[in-house]
Amino acid sequence: MAVTAYAPASTGNVSLGFDILGLALKPTNGALLGDRVTIFATADEFELSLAGRFANKLPSDAKQNIVYDCFVGFQAELAAQGKAIPAVNMQLEKNLPIGSGLGSSASSIVAALAALNAFFEYPLDKETLLRLMGKLEGQISGSIHYDNVAPCYLGGLQLMVESEDKVSITLPCFDDWYWTICYSGASVSTAAARDILPKEYSTKTTIDFGRQLAVFTHALYAGDKPLAASMIKDVLAEPYRKSLLAGFDDARAYAESQGALAFGISGSGPTVFAVSESAEAAENIRAWLQDNYCQNEFGFSHVCKIDNDGTAITEDK
Numbered sequence: 001m002a003v004t005a006y007a008p009a010s011t012g013n014v015s016l017g018f019d020i021l022g023l024a025l026k027p028t029n030g031a032l033l034g035d036r037v038t039i040f041a042t043a044d045e046f047e048l049s050l051a052g053r054f055a056n057k058l059p060s061d062a063k064q065n066i067v068y069d070c071f072v073g074f075q076a077e078l079a080a081q082g083k084a085i086p087a088v089n090m091q092l093e094k095n096l097p098i099g100s101g102l103g104s105s106a107s108s109i110v111a112a113l114a115a116l117n118a119f120f121e122y123p124l125d126k127e128t129l130l131r132l133m134g135k136l137e138g139q140i141s142g143s144i145h146y147d148n149v150a151p152c153y154l155g156g157l158q159l160m161v162e163s164e165d166k167v168s169i170t171l172p173c174f175d176d177w178y179w180t181i182c183y184s185g186a187s188v189s190t191a192a193a194r195d196i197l198p199k200e201y202s203t204k205t206t207i208d209f210g211r212q213l214a215v216f217t218h219a220l221y222a223g224d225k226p227l228a229a230s231m232i233k234d235v236l237a238e239p240y241r242k243s244l245l246a247g248f249d250d251a252r253a254y255a256e257s258q259g260a261l262a263f264g265i266s267g268s269g270p271t272v273f274a275v276s277e278s279a280e281a282a283e284n285i286r287a288w289l290q291d292n293y294c295q296n297e298f299g300f301s302h303v304c305k306i307d308n309d310g311t312a313i314t315e316d317k
Ligand SMILES: Nc1ncnc2c1ncn2[C@@H]1O[C@H](COP(=O)(O)OP(=O)(O)O)[C@@H](O)[C@H]1O
Pocket: 057, 058, 059, 064, 065, 066, 067, 092, 097, 098, 099, 100, 101, 102, 103, 104, 105, 106, 108, 109, 140, 141, 188, 189, 190, 191
């Protein structure tokens, strides 16, 4: 019986929660915006086939693909519980561009681990699986951060808790907000975009960061949209990272001219996002970004809502 997992794109940080806030994305036009992993059968050795628009950007050696590490990590986790599993025949449909700021590696990791877990009849609970996802994401970006894997797996707007018994919690959000995203077509390495950030911040920046996140969380629970929107500002990463993103200031200026409630970098970029209350403004911003922020044929844009479902499993009997 083949098992397929679809894992949606995600926006890490959401400007105001560096490494601790992230949301899953779903295009309003029904387009697919996430990787898919199918496990067809068990096999003598790990076998990987690739499909999808961005498959040819992946390492050619299957063992360099993060989904292979997912299989090895999953097998090791079960071995620690005294359970042995055979190798599998897996397909990765790579629909998200690498180094895009849309949680591309997270999407592959989450889809692979969720598919493996379903294929072997759910031996790992969600928390254990999520911690394994974070560990694998850390292998790629240089340090563990759950702000892509958690929303990608669980859906919604996720706030990292990282306590002993809980990785993250779902925050309420405004279902009528539109999240326009635009990927420029350039590639920004997450590890490199982390390296350019300061190792320490001033007292003022630290206080601003804490205040914004606390007030934002309050505003979500209070249902206060203007207050929540006014807190979506990036004091930690954007001042340093925006120099990597050609046309960022012009894109923000256009989004603001259309009444965007917020504008920022999705993850480590180069994808940008704008939040709007009206479908018309969201679409105007999308069309402008498509024409002006995209740099090549790999760029794309979508008007999205938050994907509250997260990873979806289908079984083909
Ligand atoms: N399935 C995969 N999906 C994405 N990246 C992968 C995958 N397998 C291996 N990689 C490698 O991991 C790195 C991902 O880079 P990163 O900047 O973290 O991407 P992203 O920000 O899109 O997650 C690249 O070097 C890429 O070749």
